[in-house]
Amino acid sequence: MNDNVLIQEWTGPYDGVPAFDKISVEAIGPAVEEAMKLNLAEIEAIANNTEAPTFENTIVAMESSGKPLSRVFAYYGIMSANVSSPEFRDVQAELAPKLSDFRSKISQNEKLFKRIKTVYDASQQTPLEPQAQRVVDLTYKQFEMNGANLNAEQKKRYAEINKELSSLYTDFGNNILHDEENYITYLTEDQLGGLADGFIKSAAKIAADKGQTGKYAITNTRSSMDPFLTYSTDRELRKQVWENYYSRGDNGDEYDNNEIIAKILQLRKERVGLMGYTNYAEWRLQDRMAKTPENAMNLMLAVWPAAIARVEEEVEDMQTVANELGDNITIEPWDYRYYAEKVRKKKYDLDSDEVKQYLQLDKLREAMFFVAGELFNYNFTPVPEGTVPVFQEDVNVWEVTDKDSGKHIGLWYLDPYARQGKRSGAWATTYRSSTSFKGKTNVLASNNSNFVKPAPGEAVLVSWDDAVTFFHEFGHALHFFSSDVTYPTLNGGVRDYTEFQSQLLERWLSTDQVINNYLVHYKTGEPIPASLIEKIKKAATFNQGFDTTEYLASALIDMKIHLADPSNIDVDKFERETLDELGMPKELPMRHRTPHFGHVFSGEGYATAYYGYMWADVLTSDASEAFKEAEGGFYDKDVAEKLVNYLFAPRNAMDPADAYRKFRGRDAKIEALMRDRGFPIN
Incomplete structure (x- = not known):
């Protein structure tokens, strides 16, 4: 048995849980290296199997491999996102190229790919049962997209590029963290x-x-x-x-990210060029719902004119308020939020600070549990302190069970507060996903936020936007818990679809059942007045110009910068000139400026895929209308059952477009999105 605790099987209650109380910087490097070695040995055994390739001895064997590495990555992810330290970042930088080498050794294993291709070709003649077929198709596609069909020389260059990129991604992320901390x-x-x-x-x-x-x-x-x-x-x-x-990542010092971005863009283009693609976006989008960069661009450009026209109206309203107050100024980007708040009060008599008094973090969590109970039939019970190890004292854990049968589904970890070494923003993650090919596994999932920790005895009061985000990330957790897939690969997501489920869950925050029972004043316990809710709902399309434009600007730049020729690209200049061409209003910035656009440049998750939030928004608005049209509204049992069966449980076990059609009876329409945002429909 390996004496490195981070590689060992998880023990204890709930089918075994991570030993988060044992994580250490000293142990993580050796654990990752050892787990990679074990995984490569498993892969070699599959590749060198002398029996003819079958679904069982090739695909199922691959799905079963890498367990120790998955366990180690649960710790690695926590150390990277939740409790990072300068010492850990050094280890991360050292491991990045090694991890890249490891991935290349698998994706470029010719014997392995030959076996996969044999199984894939056979399945095209004699299809397997749907989930088995889906996992074969996805596995083959993944290898093909990662250069498995290249010749030896091209493969060598492909692996070198990936190695170089992995180090650049780490540097990019660390530079942002440096500027956030300093x-x-x-x-x-x-x-x-x-x-x-x-x-x-x-x-x-x-x-x-x-x-x-x-x-x-x-x-x-x-x-x-x-x-x-x-x-x-x-x-x-x-x-x-x-x-x-x-200006994070854009301060002209050793932590400036502009040259790193240029290098990343050049390497990405060269890498997909090896496989015959014209640009990175074309390669990336082939297995997404959008399919092509043109489809994604068309959606964004259909919404963009209405968004910037609305910004013009918002700025006019703000300038009027500033003039009335005798503030002798012209609205600048650092004024937008300040005067928007004053316009909100004037137009809707809505004071965000007043709303906050009714948005207590603990009550919002209870509201989320209520929604999960109504839609998914889940029950959340606190796990007694000390039963399950946690990586930080503020983390709490709940057991998730089925309300009727009491059947155990998994554990939910909540890490709510901001602190040094924790990346900013909010996210959800899994430590163990649900599969059934070797007996049903339970789910260990977490939500992570950056609420400001209150002084002892004080309630955590959050803004309406933060409450929406809290529900959003919980939507990801519910997507993990409700997963009904056979094989691990099918838990993956199609990027422009995986945000849809979480965006949809945001809608339950403003349902009457949540408003009337969980939004109560933190001092008096009085429910939020109906008049205030009326104002919140009326103000729902308020500031949509700002929200849509700052997001779309980032999504458009992400796409356009990957369609551009990167050979001598000046990143700052490209951003400036492209925004000018688009007619970007000068009164607001992109949500994520390129030098700190971590979604796109500290890894590849959202590269040319940031548009996916809007793609998911179209699905969200359209699906919400299905509930609005139903007899029981947002708690309609029949629509909720379809929601679970077709939109949440299948994960990537069926094509998302098919799954959506099963739910809605048709494809989604953009009109619902325009209605939601109060934009004119042409």
């Missing part, structure tokens, strides 16, 4: 104008933790920047915080 704005007592008490208290705590007692820290992350820009009355400070945030 550009902190410290405020004094007289600079707190407009800020809410809760925000001030947490800013004081963060400053004290950083050795600046008596000051107030505005960290360089979205969760700190956003409320500060919305409420601070100090325009100069707003400008400073805005500039810090939007």
